[in-house]
Amino acid sequence: MRRHALILTALFATACLSTPHSAAQATDWKQVPIPPLHVFHPQQPKRVELPNGMVIFLQEDHELPLIDGTARIRGGSRSEPASKTGMLDMYGEVWRTGGTKSQTGDQLDDFLEVRAAKVETNNTADSTTISWSCLKGDLDDVFQVFIDLLRNPEFRADKLELAQREMADSISRRNDDVGDIAGRESLKLAYGKDNPYARQAEYATIAAVTRQDLLDWHHAHVYPNNVILGMVGDFDANVLEAKLRQVFGDWAKGPAAKAPVIQFTPAKPGYYLIPKSDVNQSNIRMVELGIRRDNPDYFAAQVFNEAFGGGFAARLVQSIRTAKGLAYSVGGGIGSAFDHVGVVRLAMGTKSGSTVEAIQGLYEEIDKLKTNPISDDEIARAKDSILNSFIFNFDSPEKVLREKMAYEFYGYPPDFLERFRSAIEKVQKADVERVVTKYLHKDQLAVLVVGNTSEFDKPLSSLGAVTNVDIAIPPPPGEKEEAPAATPGQ
Amino acid sequence: MKRRFPAILITVFAVTLAAAQDIASFEKRITLKKLDNGLTVLICERPEAPVFSFYTHVDAGSAQDPLGKTGLAHMFEHMAFKGTDKIGTKDYAAEKAALAKVETAYAAYLEERDKRIGRDEQKLKQFEAAWQSAVKDANQYVIPNQFDEILERNGGENINASTNEDETNYFYSLPENRLELWAYLDSERFMHPVMREFYKERNVVIEERRMRTDSNPIGRLLEQFTTAAFQASQYHRPTIGWMSDLNSFSATDAQKFFDEYYVPSNMVVTVVGDVKTADAMPIIAKYFGRIPSHAKPDDRTTTEPPQNSERRVVLREQSQPLYLEGYHRPDYRSPDDAVYDAIADLMSEGRTSRLYRALVRDQKIASYSAGFTGLPGNKYPHLFAFYAFPLPGHKPDDMAGPIHAEIDKLKKEDISDDELKMIRTRAKADLIRGLDSNSGLAFQLGINQARYDDWRELFRQVDRIDKITKADIRRVANQTFTANNRTVGIIETAAPPSAEASQGGAQ
Numbered sequence: 001m002r003r004h005a006l007i008l009t010a011l012f013a014t015a016c017l018s019t020p021h022s023a024a025q026a027t028d029w030k031q032v033p034i035p036p037l038h039v040f041h042p043q044q045p046k047r048v049e050l051p052n053g054m055v056i057f058l059q060e061d062h063e064l065p066l067i068d069g070t071a072r073i074r075g076g077s078r079s080e081p082a083s084k085t086g087m088l089d090m091y092g093e094v095w096r097t098g099g100t101k102s103q104t105g106d107q108l109d110d111f112l113e114v115r116a117a118k119v120e121t122n123n124t125a126d127s128t129t130i131s132w133s134c135l136k137g138d139l140d141d142v143f144q145v146f147i148d149l150l151r152n153p154e155f156r157a158d159k160l161e162l163a164q165r166e167m168a169d170s171i172s173r174r175n176d177d178v179g180d181i182a183g184r185e186s187l188k189l190a191y192g193k194d195n196p197y198a199r200q201a202e203y204a205t206i207a208a209v210t211r212q213d214l215l216d217w218h219h220a221h222v223y224p225n226n227v228i229l230g231m232v233g234d235f236d237a238n239v240l241e242a243k244l245r246q247v248f249g250d251w252a253k254g255p256a257a258k259a260p261v262i263q264f265t266p267a268k269p270g271y272y273l274i275p276k277s278d279v280n281q282s283n284i285r286m287v288e289l290g291i292r293r294d295n296p297d298y299f300a301a302q303v304f305n306e307a308f309g310g311g312f313a314a315r316l317v318q319s320i321r322t323a324k325g326l327a328y329s330v331g332g333g334i335g336s337a338f339d340h341v342g343v344v345r346l347a348m349g350t351k352s353g354s355t356v357e358a359i360q361g362l363y364e365e366i367d368k369l370k371t372n373p374i375s376d377d378e379i380a381r382a383k384d385s386i387l388n389s390f391i392f393n394f395d396s397p398e399k400v401l402r403e404k405m406a407y408e409f410y411g412y413p414p415d416f417l418e419r420f421r422s423a424i425e426k427v428q429k430a431d432v433e434r435v436v437t438k439y440l441h442k443d444q445l446a447v448l449v450v451g452n453t454s455e456f457d458k459p460l461s462s463l464g465a466v467t468n469v470d471i472a473i474p475p476p477p478g479e480k481e482e483a484p485a486a487t488p489g490q
Numbered sequence: 491m492k493r494r495f496p497a498i499l500i501t502v503f504a505v506t507l508a509a510a511q512d513i514a515s516f517e518k519r520i521t522l523k524k525l526d527n528g529l530t531v532l533i534c535e536r537p538e539a540p541v542f543s544f545y546t547h548v549d550a551g552s553a554q555d556p557l558g559k560t561g562l563a564h565m566f567e568h569m570a571f572k573g574t575d576k577i578g579t580k581d582y583a584a585e586k587a588a589l590a591k592v593e594t595a596y597a598a599y600l601e602e603r604d605k606r607i608g609r610d611e612q613k614l615k616q617f618e619a620a621w622q623s624a625v626k627d628a629n630q631y632v633i634p635n636q637f638d639e640i641l642e643r644n645g646g647e648n649i650n651a652s653t654n655e656d657e658t659n660y661f662y663s664l665p666e667n668r669l670e671l672w673a674y675l676d677s678e679r680f681m682h683p684v685m686r687e688f689y690k691e692r693n694v695v696i697e698e699r700r701m702r703t704d705s706n707p708i709g710r711l712l713e714q715f716t717t718a719a720f721q722a723s724q725y726h727r728p729t730i731g732w733m734s735d736l737n738s739f740s741a742t743d744a745q746k747f748f749d750e751y752y753v754p755s756n757m758v759v760t761v762v763g764d765v766k767t768a769d770a771m772p773i774i775a776k777y778f779g780r781i782p783s784h785a786k787p788d789d790r791t792t793t794e795p796p797q798n799s800e801r802r803v804v805l806r807e808q809s810q811p812l813y814l815e816g817y818h819r820p821d822y823r824s825p826d827d828a829v830y831d832a833i834a835d836l837m838s839e840g841r842t843s844r845l846y847r848a849l850v851r852d853q854k855i856a857s858y859s860a861g862f863t864g865l866p867g868n869k870y871p872h873l874f875a876f877y878a879f880p881l882p883g884h885k886p887d888d889m890a891g892p893i894h895a896e897i898d899k900l901k902k903e904d905i906s907d908d909e910l911k912m913i914r915t916r917a918k919a920d921l922i923r924g925l926d927s928n929s930g931l932a933f934q935l936g937i938n939q940a941r942y943d944d945w946r947e948l949f950r951q952v953d954r955i956d957k958i959t960k961a962d963i964r965r966v967a968n969q970t971f972t973a974n975n976r977t978v979g980i981i982e983t984a985a986p987p988s989a990e991a992s993q994g995g996a997q
Binding site: 025026027028029032033034035036037038039040042063064065066097105106109110113114115116117118133135162165166168169170172173175176177178179277278279280281310311312313317318321322323324325326327328329349350351381384385387388389390391392394395396398 | 538539540541571576577634635638639640642643644645646647649663665666667668670671674675678687689690691692693694695696697698700701704705706707708764776777807808809810839840841842850851854857858879881882908911912915916918919920922923925926927
């Protein structure tokens with residue numbers, strides 16, 4: 001389809017402001033005129049680096065009278081001790097709910113909610129965040145809550161107990177949803193069950209967390225040189241910069257957060273089974289280790305993903321869903337992450353009675369990648385899809401800010417998105433074949449099935465040796481009933 | 491409240507909230523046109539980036555599913571992605587004839603299958619084989635998923651649709667230079683939809699039912715609960731459809747549903763983004779104006795009679811407990827609609843909410859508790875619901891007393907000035923926050939236009955909340971939250987499955 005070649009170059013091309021529409025009405029989609037895209041230079045946030053190492057991005061957006069901000073701080077749950085797994089989840093909650101030295105969390109709730117404002121804290125594997133959202137007229141008030149929480153959090157014990165109760169509840173409920181089970185357990189198969197990205201909190205590990213642990217974590221990590229602050233909204237960036245320099249200027253540097261060394265120990269290839277008698281659909285996951293986003297193969301992998309498991313035109317949907325009617329939800333591809341390997345994953349749900357048939361269907365699609373490699377046509381389609389929707393990566397000032405903050409955090413070049421675009425354009429058939437051979441191995445996959453074994457079309461063991469995965473929840477230490485909440489951290 | 495924060499004031503931001511300034515600006519950016527065929531077009535210029543989003547509201551949902559054909563509105567939504575007489579086919583004339591044969595063969599199979607007396611198993615097998623062979627024959631003309639492929643290849647983003655009890659929604663985003671392509675594709679699919687690959691897609695929908703309802707304890711509870719709460723109203727029936735209906739209805743049924751309900755006067759098409767109304771409106775009018783008009787379908791519905799006894803649904807599951815209760819309330823046009831919104835906000839929003847503070851923070855019996863309105867829809871009289879997730883060691887029935895105590899407070903005591911202020915401010919802020927994306931704005935404007943025949947109602951919601959008094963909240967609470975008007979749904983944890991059942995597949 002030659003139309004598309006024109007469109008690609010038009011994406012960032014020079015001015016072509018008029019969009020003459022054909023007077024005639026198209027009777028075939030191929031006849032519909034596609035004028036060049038409006039020229040667009042997405043607004044870049046202002047980057048400020050303070051002498052103490054704090055990095056600030058300021059992105060003006062005057063459309064609505066709102067101001068939002070997020071501080072991302074290096075260090076997250078991948079660095080917590082295994083014996084206290086879940087500690088950062090509680091830190092991410094109690095940081096906010098536990099209040100500051102001068103205000104309880106409840107007082108902050110009252111203060112903020114009457115302004116329809118939010119200040120919330122959170123955590124991920126590699127960082128913690130404190131963010132706010134407010135009407136611009138309330139920025140003074142809300143920003144002070146933000147600063148107070150950043151500098152003087154109190155982590156009050158009653159809120160740690162509350163967080164422990166909530167976590168105990170979520171542990172007790174974690175086997176209720178088959179999709180959740182499949183996601184969680186397949187990650188353990190891909191990374192290893194003790195891997196910090198995959199391991200899970202237990203009653204005992206959350207009960208082991210004390211208030212002092214949270215205070216210690218805070219004091220070990222929250223320093224300007226570990227913080228990236230981003231703000232977007234209805235403000236003047238220059239005025240704001242001056243103010244922020246004043247606010248944060250005398251904040252002393254601290255030790256730089258260190259990224260931990262993390263082991264990835266994938267489970268042995270083969271079949272893994274979690275029987276669940278209260279469902280009529282099997283959740284199937286096939287996993288192995290994927291790639292990092294700074295891998296030069298990342299771009300070809302993206303094209304492959306789009307062609308193989310991306311949208312409705314992709315092979316997995318075409319075959320498993322559309323042609324065979326075996327699934328509502330099916331997809332897959334070579335997964336990636338910024339600073340550690342992602343997961344190669346094929347995933348689907350199918351009725352219990354077609355479980356083995358569906359696994360074989362997925363295998364056939366993997367085999368076909370050799371006998372009938374992704375064609376030039378499929379690659380052209382995948383590239384069109386990625387490149388024509390590329391604009392949606394930066395169609396709002398907030399998205400641009402988010403991208404820039406992520407590149408800053410992970411040490412990627414600030415123009416990674418532009419590089420991505422040109423790298424995608426260059427991907428060829430041979431590149432896709434190479435990444436398929438290199439990263440997707442039928443005989444290396446750990447295949448997990450969560451389902452109702454009594455209804456399977458054939459036993460899973462007809463495909464090979466099966467390991468049963470025990471997902472029984474280890475009971476809380478000590479007495480059964482009140483357990484985790486009864487041992488608050490003091 | 492006194493503030494005792496360090497003196498780091500960024501005084502430059504001491505501006506007052508003047509949100510209304512932006513509301514007026516929408517008048518200038520929004521154009522409404524009713525086409526000759528009855529279809530409503532709304533365009534909102536928002537030139538933030540060279541993209542646009544659209545949202546098509548079709549005023550037909552699962553409430554319109556015919557008797558014995560639950561799930562049909564949702565099924566048609568899936569079929570709307572199967573292409574047209576020009577998209578998705580190698581030879582439409584031949585395909586059309588082949589699809590007609592599929593329907594004849596399926597009707598013969600169905601007739602035999604559903605015979606009460608004298609079903610001939612041999613014949614049934616033959617009919618099934620003939621039907622499957624007709625399906626296979628028709629499939630040779632199909633270019634699968636071509637409609638999606640064109641959209642994906644042209645940069646389509648979030649290409650999707652949804653069906654609920656009240657309506658069917660179609661939406662996605664594209665680069666702005668694809669406006670005419672969109673107008674062509676999305677008008678064609680409502681002019682010449684083709685029911686190709688229908689029976690395969692029906693299996694996909696059945697998998698969707700297994701995922702959302704059958705294999706999900708909360709899905710099972712909601713289905714049973716809603717079915718119990720509504721007896722006469724069409725809300726009695728699940729949107730996804732009952733399994734036996736899904737295994738019965740035909741492509742002919744789906745086509746009939748389309749013919750009856752996809753009338754231009756039942757449709758509101760909203761476009762938001764980098765478009766110039768002067769250029770875009772003629773294009774949209776040109777393409778969507780082609781959809782033939784005919785009379786609106788009969789929209790009479792059965793009104794749910796007053797509920798005069800408490801109803802109770804108890805599911806004994808392997809999963810953890812849950813408590814849910816619902817009370818009948820009038821539809822969205824009720825003068826008290828905003829009062830219900832205010833109650834939902836007061837009871838549920840954030841850590842200052844009454845249910846959070848009572849059940850989670852103070853009594854320490856639940857991990858979460860909230861109330862909400864609009865179950866399962868809101869176009870017709872529906873439910874206001876409360877729910878709680880009991881903490882380990884607490885039973886679902888333990889939730890009822892504390893929730894009712896909070897309800898009693900609503901009935902007997904005025905809410906505070908601070909609470910009223912909070913509700914009003916949050917309504918304004920929520921409105922503003924909802925305006926920050928093309929897709930969100932398209933949805934908000936479109937649904938308000940469809941429901942009130944005036945998109946401005948989106949902004950008037952705030953005025954309605956502003957007018958609510960403390961007495962309104964007491965009055966509506968007293969009127970609605972009564973024992974006889976209540977349906978309770980519970981998940982109780984039953985014994986775990988036997989070891990035998992859980993080992994089956996490993997051998």
